Amino acid sequence: MSSIKEVAKQANVSVATVSRVLNNDPVVKPATKNKVLRVIKEMNYKPNMLAKNLRKQASRTIVMVLPSMSNPYFSEIARGAQAAAYDNAYNIIIGTIESKRWILDTYINMLKTNLAEGIVFVSSSVNKELLEELMDEYKIVLCTEYYPGINATCVAIDNKRAGYEATKELIRRGCSHIAYITGNRESSSVTARIEGYKEALKEAGIPYRPDRIAGAKNRFDHVKEAVNGIIGQGLPIDGIITHSDLQASYILKGIKEKSIALPERVGMISFDGTFLAEITNPTITTIVQPLYDLGYTSVHKLILKLVNESAEAGEEEGLVLLPHHMVIRET
Amino acid sequence: MSSIKEVAKQANVSVATVSRVLNNDPVVKPATKNKVLRVIKEMNYKPNMLAKNLRKQASRTIVMVLPSMSNPYFSEIARGAQAAAYDNAYNIIIGTIESKRWILDTYINMLKTNLAEGIVFVSSSVNKELLEELMDEYKIVLCTEYYPGINATCVAIDNKRAGYEATKELIRRGCSHIAYITGNRESSSVTARIEGYKEALKEAGIPYRPDRIAGAKNRFDHVKEAVNGIIGQGLPIDGIITHSDLQASYILKGIKEKSIALPERVGMISFDGTFLAEITNPTITTIVQPLYDLGYTSVHKLILKLVNESAEAGEEEGLVLLPHHMVIRET
DNA sequence: GCTCCGAGTGTAATCGATTACAAAATGATG
DNA sequence: CATCATTTTGTAATCGATTACACTCGGAGC
Numbered sequence: 070m071s072s073i074k075e076v077a078k079q080a081n082v083s084v085a086t087v088s089r090v091l092n093n094d095p096v097v098k099p100a101t102k103n104k105v106l107r108v109i110k111e112m113n114y115k116p117n118m119l120a121k122n123l124r125k126q127a128s129r130t131i132v133m134v135l136p137s138m139s140n141p142y143f144s145e146i147a148r149g150a151q152a153a154a155y156d157n158a159y160n161i162i163i164g165t166i167e168s169k170r171w172i173l174d175t176y177i178n179m180l181k182t183n184l185a186e187g188i189v190f191v192s193s194s195v196n197k198e199l200l201e202e203l204m205d206e207y208k209i210v211l212c213t214e215y216y217p218g219i220n221a222t223c224v225a226i227d228n229k230r231a232g233y234e235a236t237k238e239l240i241r242r243g244c245s246h247i248a249y250i251t252g253n254r255e256s257s258s259v260t261a262r263i264e265g266y267k268e269a270l271k272e273a274g275i276p277y278r279p280d281r282i283a284g285a286k287n288r289f290d291h292v293k294e295a296v297n298g299i300i301g302q303g304l305p306i307d308g309i310i311t312h313s314d315l316q317a318s319y320i321l322k323g324i325k326e327k328s329i330a331l332p333e334r335v336g337m338i339s340f341d342g343t344f345l346a347e348i349t350n351p352t353i354t355t356i357v358q359p360l361y362d363l364g365y366t367s368v369h370k371l372i373l374k375l376v377n378e379s380a381e382a383g384e385e386e387g388l389v390l391l392p393h394h395m396v397i398r399e400t
Numbered sequence: 401m402s403s404i405k406e407v408a409k410q411a412n413v414s415v416a417t418v419s420r421v422l423n424n425d426p427v428v429k430p431a432t433k434n435k436v437l438r439v440i441k442e443m444n445y446k447p448n449m450l451a452k453n454l455r456k457q458a459s460r461t462i463v464m465v466l467p468s469m470s471n472p473y474f475s476e477i478a479r480g481a482q483a484a485a486y487d488n489a490y491n492i493i494i495g496t497i498e499s500k501r502w503i504l505d506t507y508i509n510m511l512k513t514n515l516a517e518g519i520v521f522v523s524s525s526v527n528k529e530l531l532e533e534l535m536d537e538y539k540i541v542l543c544t545e546y547y548p549g550i551n552a553t554c555v556a557i558d559n560k561r562a563g564y565e566a567t568k569e570l571i572r573r574g575c576s577h578i579a580y581i582t583g584n585r586e587s588s589s590v591t592a593r594i595e596g597y598k599e600a601l602k603e604a605g606i607p608y609r610p611d612r613i614a615g616a617k618n619r620f621d622h623v624k625e626a627v628n629g630i631i632g633q634g635l636p637i638d639g640i641i642t643h644s645d646l647q648a649s650y651i652l653k654g655i656k657e658k659s660i661a662l663p664e665r666v667g668m669i670s671f672d673g674t675f676l677a678e679i680t681n682p683t684i685t686t687i688v689q690p691l692y693d694l695g696y697t698s699v700h701k702l703i704l705k706l707v708n709e710s711a712e713a714g715e716e717e718g719l720v721l722l723p724h725h726m727v728i729r730e731t
Numbered sequence: 732g733c734t735c736c737g738a739g740t741g742t743a744a745t746c747g748a749t750t751a752c753a754a755a756a757t758g759a760t761g
Numbered sequence: 762c763a764t765c766a767t768t769t770t771g772t773a774a775t776c777g778a779t780t781a782c783a784c785t786c787g788g789a790g791c
Contacts (some may be wrong), residue, residue: 097769181446
């Protein structure tokens with residue numbers, strides 16, 4: 070493995086000059102530069118980033134933590150994140166924690182040990198306590214979640230409004246017994262959407278019933294239990310809002326195999342807008358989130374924070390809302 | 401940011417001793433060790449990995465390159481890969497190239513610049529030429545593909561046998577006009593499956609027709625065109641094998657929206673065994689690949705190669721076959 | 732009491748780059 | 762041609778860890 074020293078010797082210059090050539094320092098004389106470049110090519114030299122990173126005290130690497138990978142929702146966010154990292158010549162490590170807390174620690178350790186310069190937490194990959202512990206020392210962006218009072222940029226959609234719009238649409242169709250299958254009840258996106266849901270109900274004069282809301286993970290059995298739990302209380306359902314396309318697809322599956330006692334033509338609106346909503350039968354009406362952009366923007370904002378380290382003050386913090394829209398399909 | 405030097409000063413020992421404590425060197429006297437550990441905790445010291453990496457000339461990082469992320473197929477492989485990396489205390493960078501060659505270069509550069517110690521190429525994320533260029537200098541594992549003559553471990557299923565079995569099943573059901581929608585025709589998994597397909601046809605005395613085979617990417621329009629291309633030649637189809645669950649789901653979608661002129665009850669067998677095959681309507685019969693294990697094993701093998709650098713000789717190279725199985729569903 | 736040995740610790744080189752500062756080369760000017 | 766300003770290049774410190782080697786110190790053996 071050739072080092073800068075060998076290149077310097079071969080080119081008959083000092084390591085400093087080679088370094089300057091590598092970094093495009095305009096002070097080097099063109100002739101020297103060419104000579105060095107020739108040697109670099111001849112020797113097939115590549116700078117050792119480990120050395121560079123140490124010297125510069127910067128890894129040019131960030132981390133994005135996802136709850137899981139098995140939902141296309143996250144893949145799309147990750148895709149945007151990778152693009153943003155690439156565009157800014159940063160490396161990005163995308164990690165999933167699969168609800169194992171100790172795995173989260175490995176990613177946070179990358180921050181603590183200088184391997185990573187900043188981190189994006191997507192969805193409920195982190196809780197508020199941990200966040201408060203980290204927010205003063207490290208550069209953090211939250212993607213699709215919003216914790217007021219946290220010293221971190223948050224990138225998300227207007228979940229309250231989206232929840233409102235979804236509910237409104239079902240009401241418009243004549244639904245008045247609308248169930249809500251949520252995700253993790255502690256997540257801010259969930260509570261915001263429910264606020265919108267309540268508001269729409271109120272506006273329509275439909276009484277709000279908390280027992281029409283049930284949380285479920287993105288697993289078939291969870292979703293089935295959640296829906297059947299509501300039905301089991303003797304509550305009629307003529308419309309459903311789900312937290313994700315995946316949940317909605319599971320409901321369709323349950324209806325079809327008759328493990329969920331709902332009519333095939335139930336009005337249903339899901340969140341996310343992944344391709345899943347298009348390949349089910351019937352296809353699913355969804356609130357489309359700008360997933361790619363959410364990922365892209367999160368990373369972009371994080372990198373801005375890293376670069377503007379000088380502009381210390383937390384003026385830039387806050388909430389960034391990206392637009393969503395509804396796509397009406399068969400459900 | 402506290403460094404080892406400050407810890408040493410605070411604990412009244414040399415940096416060497418602190419380093420020994422950090423690395424659990426048994427020579428340090430227990431009393432000293434405790435003293436140092438106390439200071440480390442007090443100062444909330446974390447070793448700087450950038451320095452460690454440089455000194456040890458090892459990043460403990462590997463790369464896994466995926467063609468894309470939007471197929472749950474890849475997510476599942478990535479999940480296994482992450483687990484293997486975690487189990488071996490390696491970092492893993494999972495990157496997708498989205499068929500942009502220049503993005504692939506960034507990942508390969510991580511190898512060349514010492515940021516990564518090895519790489520796993522999944523599916524057709526790399527071509528044979530590039531592979532031949534890299535194989536002598538770097539540690540490489542291929543996942544789900546197999547190039548004979550390449551100095552890299554390959555982890556995959558027995559694609560020929562799987563293709564044979566899928567075809568056989570359709571023949572058993574009485575199909576005799578079996579179309580094959582493949583992926584990238586240059587990939588070894590595709591050609592191996594087709595071999596199996598041919599073999600099963602031959603065995604059943606059904607003539608093989610190359611024009612019943614068409615390649616398609618994992619996009620609705622591609623798949624639709626491929627299928628309609630075969631139909632358009634006037635060739636009847638009473639059975640279909642697809643390269644992926646995703647393709648199969650698109651075919652169902654096309655049938656339903658009548659943009660693909662096939663009966664709803666067409667016999668279809670796809671490859672992969674992702675959750676997609678369960679949420680479609682009808683559900684899809686698939687050859688289930690051990691995706692998680694494919695990812696896990698690939699990374700595990702790579703790390704073994706890295707650790708056994710001493711055992712230079714390429715004795716360990718070769719093909720690792722993991723078992724697959726068929727799950728019969730509604731198609 | 733002296734030598735020797737091993738346990739425990741410290742000193743300093745090293746990994747491969749960047750960069751402040753010093754020094755040399757170049758060129759302009761009178 | 763001497764002087765000085767400006768380019769261009771080189772020297773050496775530095776980032777923060779690891780580790781070969783040297784050293785100290787106490788006790789065992791004679």
